[in-house]
Amino acid sequence: MPFLQRIEVRLSLLMVLVVVATSLMTIALNTYQRERVFRELPAELRDFLRRNEGRPPSLSLTPELRSLLSEGRELRVRQVPSSNPENPNPIFLIAPLDDLAATPVQIQPPIRSRRPSLETRIQQNLLIASLVATALGVLVALVFARRIARPIEAISDAANRLAQGDLAARIEAPRGEDEVARLARNFNQMAASLEKLETERRAMIADIAHELRTPLTVMQARLEAIQDGVMPLEMGEIDRLHHQTRLLARLVEDLRTLSLADAGRLTLELRELDLVEWVRRAATTFLASLDAKKINLERRLPAGPVRIRADADRMTQIVSNLLTNAQAHTPVGGTIALEVCTADKTATLRIADSGAGIPQEALNKVFDRFYRAETSRSRATGGSGLGLSIVRALVELHGGSVAAYNRPEGGAVFEVRLPLDQA
Ligand SMILES: Nc1ncnc2c1ncn2[C@@H]1O[C@H](COP(=O)(O)OP(=O)(O)OP(=O)(O)O)[C@@H](O)[C@H]1O
Numbered sequence: 314m315p316f317l318q319r320i321e322v323r324l325s326l327l328m329v330l331v332v333v334a335t336s337l338m339t340i341a342l343n344t345y346q347r348e349r350v351f352r353e354l355p356a357e358l359r360d361f362l363r364r365n366e367g368r369p370p371s372l373s374l375t376p377e378l379r380s381l382l383s384e385g386r387e388l389r390v391r392q393v394p395s396s397n398p399e400n401p402n403p404i405f406l407i408a409p410l411d412d413l414a415a416t417p418v419q420i421q422p423p424i425r426s427r428r429p430s431l432e433t434r435i436q437q438n439l440l441i442a443s444l445v446a447t448a449l450g451v452l453v454a455l456v457f458a459r460r461i462a463r464p465i466e467a468i469s470d471a472a473n474r475l476a477q478g479d480l481a482a483r484i485e486a487p488r489g490e491d492e493v494a495r496l497a498r499n500f501n502q503m504a505a506s507l508e509k510l511e512t513e514r515r516a517m518i519a520d521i522a523h524e525l526r527t528p529l530t531v532m533q534a535r536l537e538a539i540q541d542g543v544m545p546l547e548m549g550e551i552d553r554l555h556h557q558t559r560l561l562a563r564l565v566e567d568l569r570t571l572s573l574a575d576a577g578r579l580t581l582e583l584r585e586l587d588l589v590e591w592v593r594r595a596a597t598t599f600l601a602s603l604d605a606k607k608i609n610l611e612r613r614l615p616a617g618p619v620r621i622r623a624d625a626d627r628m629t630q631i632v633s634n635l636l637t638n639a640q641a642h643t644p645v646g647g648t649i650a651l652e653v654c655t656a657d658k659t660a661t662l663r664i665a666d667s668g669a670g671i672p673q674e675a676l677n678k679v680f681d682r683f684y685r686a687e688t689s690r691s692r693a694t695g696g697s698g699l700g701l702s703i704v705r706a707l708v709e710l711h712g713g714s715v716a717a718y719n720r721p722e723g724g725a726v727f728e729v730r731l732p733l734d735q736a
């Protein structure tokens with residue numbers, strides 16, 4: 314970085330500028346003040362002083378002379394030789410013209426000594442003080458600027474590395490509570506989020522590839538077996554192949570829904586909807602399969618309607634994803650309870666089952682993409698771990714929230730909260 318562009322150099326130069334400007338102002342004010350006093354003196358005395366390069370003994374006039382001058386009367390100035398051998402300068406006797414009897418005010422310019430006058434010394438001292446202040450200022454500026462500049466340089470370096478793809482770039486934990494420390498901490502947080510996002514993105518691509526590969530491999534192996542004549546081409550085999558393509562199609566559709574939701578491009582066709590009616594209808598489509606597994610479906614629905622604004626198709630998707638999970642995790646002869654209630658501008662849909670429940674460590678992960686609590690079993694049942702992440706994305710798009718917990722008596726509960734339609 315060019316020398317003059319460095320923060321510490323710029324701050325030091327600024328400090329020098331301030332000190333020099335202050336000193337110059339002090340000297341200028343001092344000179345101006347002296348000139349004003351000088352100008353108030355009678356003309357004869359001024360002339361004498363100018364000619365002899367002297368100055369009155371003090372910056373202020375004597376009180377008597379000052380009152381004489383302020384009265385605005387015409388003055389008579391008489392010059393008498395000095396009788397004092399130590400100061401040969403003449404004595405000026407100043408008296409009002411109209412009152413010759415008054416005692417004149419006496420002023421005798423001091424002799425020009427070898428020593429500089431008091432003012433010259435004051436000016437010199439001011440100059441020396443300014444120089445010392447400037448030097449001190451530069452020193453202090455350098456120390457402070459260094460302390461401010463170092464973390465900023467570190468942030469700039471780390472940002473550079475981050476831009477070049479080094480997502481592990483961090484700044485050494487800065488101390489203090491000032492803006493720079495906060496900036497550094499925020500930067501570290503941002504870098505950590507970026508790194509996490511990137512890791513998730515990579516994991517997601519790996520997961521997608523893996524999920525797509527499984528049904529494809531199965532189909533490929535079966536088709537090759539048929540081609541080689543190892544397997545006969547019969548309807549049962551075609552059904553199994555069809556089942557695999559449907560799995561693939563569902564997976565691709567789920568991924569599409571999630572990526573559209575991520576990009577904010579999943580548009581909902583919102584309309585007024587009775588949640589009770591909707592849940593009842595969605596449950597009906599499950600009755601046959603629940604019956605087959607001898608699962609009892611308990612419906613605890615309010616008598617009146619519960620109005621929400623929602624996209625009908627997406628609501629069906631939410632309810633059926635949750636019911637599919639409940640059904641898959643409830644043992645034969647178990648129970649699934651469907652409950653709808655309202656409280657405080659919120660409609661709550663609860664789906665509880667009598668299965669094994671969700672392992673404690675998995676409770677806050679079940680909504681993550683591709684997450685399966687028991688990998689082997691879910692894969693066997695064809696689950697890809699996207700169902701609940703779609704539920705969460707859709708519920709959030711509706712302005713609601715979803716949570717999972719276990720019932721003390723066993724079994725998982727999924728709770729969807731949606732804002733009631735206020736209109
Ligand atoms: N009712 C439940 N009881 C116990 N565990 C559950 C229940 N619902 C979901 N889970 C756990 O959460 C995981 C994620 O569920 P999710 O619906 O996202 O995926 P999946 O059912 O495995 O696959 P997909 O729904 O994509 O076909 C499941 O694999 C399961 O381990």
Ligand SMILES: [Mg+2]
Nearest residue numbers: 638696700701
């Ligand atoms: Mg599921």
